[in-house]
Amino acid sequence: MRHIETLENGIRVAIEPMDHVNSVSFGIWVATGSRYENERLSGAAHFIEHMLFKGTTNRSAREIAEMVEERGGSLNAFTSREATCYYVKALAEDLGFCMDVLADMFFHSSFAGEEILREKNVVLEEINMYEDTPDELIHDLQLASLYHEHPLGNSILGTARSIGGLTRDDLLSFLADNYAGDTTVLSVAGNVDPAEVMALVRTHFGSLAPKANLLATVEPVEHRGFHFVPKKTEQINFCLGRVSFPREHPDFYKLLLLNNLLGGSASSRLFQEIREKRGLVYSTYSYLSTFNDSGTFTIYGGTSPDSFNEVLQIVGEIYRDLREGGITARELERNRNQIRAQLLLAGETASSRMKKMGGQLLGERRIIEDEEIIAAMDAVTLEDLHSFARDFLDLEQSTLTFIGPGADERIQKTWENLGGCCL
Numbered sequence: 001m002r003h004i005e006t007l008e009n010g011i012r013v014a015i016e017p018m019d020h021v022n023s024v025s026f027g028i029w030v031a032t033g034s035r036y037e038n039e040r041l042s043g044a045a046h047f048i049e050h051m052l053f054k055g056t057t058n059r060s061a062r063e064i065a066e067m068v069e070e071r072g073g074s075l076n077a078f079t080s081r082e083a084t085c086y087y088v089k090a091l092a093e094d095l096g097f098c099m100d101v102l103a104d105m106f107f108h109s110s111f112a113g114e115e116i117l118r119e120k121n122v123v124l125e126e127i128n129m130y131e132d133t134p135d136e137l138i139h140d141l142q143l144a145s146l147y148h149e150h151p152l153g154n155s156i157l158g159t160a161r162s163i164g165g166l167t168r169d170d171l172l173s174f175l176a177d178n179y180a181g182d183t184t185v186l187s188v189a190g191n192v193d194p195a196e197v198m199a200l201v202r203t204h205f206g207s208l209a210p211k212a213n214l215l216a217t218v219e220p221v222e223h224r225g226f227h228f229v230p231k232k233t234e235q236i237n238f239c240l241g242r243v244s245f246p247r248e249h250p251d252f253y254k255l256l257l258l259n260n261l262l263g264g265s266a267s268s269r270l271f272q273e274i275r276e277k278r279g280l281v282y283s284t285y286s287y288l289s290t291f292n293d294s295g296t297f298t299i300y301g302g303t304s305p306d307s308f309n310e311v312l313q314i315v316g317e318i319y320r321d322l323r324e325g326g327i328t329a330r331e332l333e334r335n336r337n338q339i340r341a342q343l344l345l346a347g348e349t350a351s352s353r354m355k356k357m358g359g360q361l362l363g364e365r366r367i368i369e370d371e372e373i374i375a376a377m378d379a380v381t382l383e384d385l386h387s388f389a390r391d392f393l394d395l396e397q398s399t400l401t402f403i404g405p406g407a408d409e410r411i412q413k414t415w416e417n418l419g420g421c422c423l
Contacts, residue, residue: 002357003194004367007202009181009210014357014367015197016189018350024095024190025354027087028102029362031185032178034156035081035217035291040165043158044174046079047123047166052086053077054115056108061115064101073098079156082291083362089351092191096200103204106179111168120163127157134237134403135283135302141229142239142401143289146296148223180212187358190350220294224396226415226422229403236308236404240315241298242397247290247364253376254388255288255297260335261327262286262318263299267334269318270299278314280307292363297392308402309410316418322389329382336377343370395419 003015033045053075055061068075073090075098086105088098130137140155147153157163186205188197222243244255263270263286270284284301303311346352347370360367396419402411416422 002367003198004361005198007181007206009206009208011181011184011186011201011205011208012361013186013198013201014188014361015192015194016350016353016357017192017194018190018353021191021350022091023089023350024092024098024188024192025087025089025351026095026098026102027085027187027354027358028106029185029187029358030084030179031082031183031212031362033079033081033083034154034158035151036178037151037154037158037174040162041170041174042154042162043123043156044162044166044171045084045178046156046158047119047163048171048175049077049079049084049086050119050123051111051115051171052105052109054119055110055112056104057110058104058108059101064105068098068101071097075101081152081154081156083359085355085358087351087354095188095190095192095197099200099204106205107207111171113168116166116168116171120166123157123163124160127155127160127163130157134231134233134235135300138237138239138401138403139298139300141227141403142241142298142399143296145225145227145399145401146223146241146243147220147294150218150220152220152291152294177213179208181208181210183212184208185358185362187354187361189353189357217292222397224399224421226412226420227399227401228411229401231403231405233404234304235302236305236402237300237302238308238311238400238402239298239300240312240398240400241286241296242392242394242399244288244295244297244392246293246295247368249295251388251392252290252295253373254380254385255392256339257332257335257377257380257385258322258389258392259286259288259297260339261331262322264335265338267338269322270301270315273318274301274311274314278310280304280311280314290363305405308404309414312400312411312414312418316395316414319393319395319418323393325386327382327385327389332380332382332385339377340374343373396421 005013037044071094075088077086090098144153274284275281281301281303286299289296357367
């Protein structure tokens with residue numbers, strides 16, 4: 001049975017015993033990311049994530065990697081716009097050792113000057129790599145368009161200028177301001193005993209100070225328009241979408257179903273119409289992103305410059321059909337079943353359960369059970385979904401962002417004819 005507890009210093013702990021596995025996944029989740037940075041410190045949260053792997057007062061960077069891997073474990077981390085997570089997967093018998101290593105990184109990282117300089121080069125190369133990958137870059141460009149001049153639109157990696165300007169004092173100050181008991185969640189899933197886990201947690205994390213000094217967050221304002229970024233590429237990569245809402249919004253599960261129907265699988269409208277029927281793309285899909293007080297709905301595709309205008313028109317036709325009541329009862333049921341199966345299958349691994357508990361406890365401050373999600377989807381009627389699609393699939397309220405070798409007047413004209421805004 002799942003165990004949830006809050007320590008005296010504000011750390012929230014979630015433990016999910018799984019007696020049928022041999023492994024354990026342990027994650028440290030901190031409520032900080034690019035949203036909590038100002039322009040000068042852009043990329044600081046991600047840079048700190050890198051630095052925690054670069055050695056502590058007790059272990060070198062090589063020792064950290066070797067000591068975990070020689071036991072068959074794997075250690076990793078990621079930074080998003082509102083969270084940073086450090087996690088390990090290992091044999092359940094090694095949880096105590098792995099927690100000791102992660103706690104050492106969390107509390108005792110050296111931030112040595114030569115390591116900071118070396119890692120700046122690494123991150124700058126990461127930025128360059130990202131800039132050279134248009135099918136990934138386009139998603140950041142779309143967020144920058146949707147959240148114009150809001151921190152949610154900033155790059156997680158930062159910029160060459162901001163990374164170059166980061167000092168050791170900047171990093172340590174950011175760490176002190178953001179890494180605290182009330183911004184931290186510990187998530188554990190696997191073949192473990194909750195009492196033993198809590199004893200380890202208190203030993204390793206009981207000393208974390210309880211109060212963070214986060215930057216005040218500003219609620220984002222929706223923007224819309226038409227944005228072209230010229231780049232010498234063989235394809236045009238595009239994102240089309242709009243600001244939506246967070247997971248706890250009453251319409252979220254309608255959007256979840258609509259998104260899956262539109263572009264969430266190989267049987268979706270986008271994939272079938274644009275790739276399978278016409279062969280105009282290799283990849284096209286749609287997805288949702290959720291934040292504490294906002295969210296986005298995004299369609300992605302990559303196509304030749306000669307085909308882009310046609311692809312846009314097809315997307316417009318799909319929108320029109322869905323808005324005019326073109327969803328069938330069978331289609332709704334099929335998408336319900338798809339999402340239900342994905343939820344249940346994802347819960348079969350310790351790592352997925354750890355990530356679900358940690359991410360939800362940090363963001364929504366509660367764990368949303370699969371049964372609640374399934375019940376909420378089952379409550380959506382065909383009439384509900386038609387009504388929601390009529391309101392939500394409005395290209396006038398949407399943003400089109402694309403990157404590629406050129407943009408002739410036909411594309412803007414097509415976008416305007418579909419009802420899109422060209423602000």
